[in-house]
Amino acid sequence: MGVDDQEFLALIRADGESRRRYWIRCVADLEEVWSLRDTDGWVLSATSGQVECVPVWSHVEYAEACAVGRWDGCLATRIELVDWMDRWLPGMARDKKLAEVFMVPSGRGCLISPSDLREQLVEELRSY
Numbered sequence: 001m002g003v004d005d006q007e008f009l010a011l012i013r014a015d016g017e018s019r020r021r022y023w024i025r026c027v028a029d030l031e032e033v034w035s036l037r038d039t040d041g042w043v044l045s046a047t048s049g050q051v052e053c054v055p056v057w058s059h060v061e062y063a064e065a066c067a068v069g070r071w072d073g074c075l076a077t078r079i080e081l082v083d084w085m086d087r088w089l090p091g092m093a094r095d096k097k098l099a100e101v102f103m104v105p106s107g108r109g110c111l112i113s114p115s116d117l118r119e120q121l122v123e124e125l126r127s128y
Contacts, residue, residue, distance in 0.1 A: 028124040
């Protein structure tokens, strides 16, 4: 399920917290997460303090919109929600990485710890 142009533009312009809330709802509903990868593996961003972050999006279109600059040529790749919850989040916590939820081409996403993100997803999934 894609997004229409109006929704795409509205979310690209929305603040980080609004995009995070949207991401939680969509990921729980669609049971998938999107990130970017190239031939060397998954992309990472970093905070100003050099903490590595895994950028993630709710739809392929948003991930593709960020495949520019240093990520030019990267492919938006789907991650099943069960893999995200059972493998990715625990691995990120172990490796001390953050999630960067819903980055946009013009700025950062919402930075969140794997444990907090898992808690928010579990809470949202309870309503399904």
